[in-house]
Amino acid sequence: MLIVQKYGGSSVANTDRIKHVASRVAQCRARGDRVVVVVSAMSGVTDNLIKLAREIMPLPNEREMDMLLATGEQTTIALTAIALHSLGIPAVSLTGAQAGIVTDGVHTKARIQNITPRKIHELLNQGQVVIVAGFQGQTREGQVTTLGRGGSDLTAIALAAAIKADLCQICTDVDGVYTADPRLVPDAKKLEEISYDEMLELASLGAKVMQSRSVEFAKKFGVVFEVRSSLNDHPGTIVKEETKNMEAVVVRGVSLDKNQAKVTLVGVPDKPGVAARIFKAIGDAGVNVDMIVQNISHGSGAPATDLSFTVDKPDLPRAQKTLDALKPDIGFGRILATEKIGKLSIVGVGMKSHTGVAGRMFDTLAREGVNIDMISTSEIKISVVVDLGKAEQAMRAVHAAFLG
Ligand code: ASP
Ligand code: MG
Secondary structure, eight states: OEEEEEEOGGGGSSHHHHHHHHHHHHHHHHTTOEEEEEEOOOTTHHHHHHHHHHHHOSSOOHHHHHHHHHHHHHHHHHHHHHHHHHTTOOEEEEOTTTTTEEEOSOTTSOOEEEEOTHHHHHHHHTTOEEEEETTEEEOTTOOEEEOSTTTHHHHHHHHHHHTTOSEEEEEESSSSOBSSOTTTOTTOOBOSEEEHHHHHHHHHTTOOSSOHHHHHHHHHHTOOEEEEESSSOOOOEEEESOOGGGGGSSOOEEEEEOOEEEEEEEEEEOSTTHHHHHHHHHHHTTOOEEEEEEOOOBSSSSOEEEEEEEEEGGGHHHHHHHHHHHHHHHTOOOEEEESOEEEEEEEOGGGGTOSSHHHHHHHHHHHTTOOOOEEEEETTEEEEEEEHHHHHHHHHHHHHHHHO
């Protein structure tokens, strides 16, 4: 079998862990498999490099950031190759560029344009284990680029597609994808399988198992992969295209995102073009808006309405500044903002064919005495915003109702 195995930062955090990775790769080889290993930087290294640059100036040049950040993975590939050599196994490390990964020129979040895996095949044919630096590539002009935080996942998935691997394993510090974060919900269970779309919803909802972009890529190119532990041999979670029998389960997982803040604009004039102006300004300020709720008009005189929406917590100051500037112009009343919210979501492709799911969720929250602040839904997801103080309790109750 031809296997791509990716090891994340915590799996290569120190030389003991790297030696452990080497022994796992050695086991695959002993079974007769050919292995391409993709590694991240040792945990904390990328963050630390960013910190160093920002000690010098707050907004460093992005080309130089890529040059800097790519060194993290370059350290790990060499150490992993050395660890394999110490076991008597032939291995060669390759940078993203050497592995044939060509990207566009958008520094710090480049997109892979194509992969020419000639060198990889050549080395595999010589019986070498090939170790590729995750997270990095090169433009056609030879500039070093990186693929966005968490981008080693993308390297692994894209390589698996390019070399038509039989198996792609994302090895990490958890046993797989769970029905909820086991640190918050002790009864959470590991899933045997999950569809790409469910995985994407859970990732974007704050269950940060994997980089969303890499799951999107896997979906687009039909790369089936497994999320599993690098520390034990338990089977992990298979991520793949949705199958008919997946719909039998109404809710696949529950997630809680504590990283959003809520903004309410009181007394917004209710006339055409106002929402457009507000969200255009917010968007231009680079603030990502998630949920939006507008109430019906109230008051006598000119119709006015309240408008609430959520933004990523770190974006809140920027959103407030933008709105302050807009306030006299548009003529709304107060701007209320709070960071004390949690966004609780249930996700499952089974929602497409089951009724009464929202009612059951809201009923569970009511019985816990949890007030619902905002609601949004998609075909396979229902999200509610609740008070942060009650969010974890609400999560456990909803998990018990659907998955207990
Ligand atoms: N080292 C990079 C990061 O920390 C890429 C990765 O770990 O996947 O974001
Ligand atoms: Mg990582």
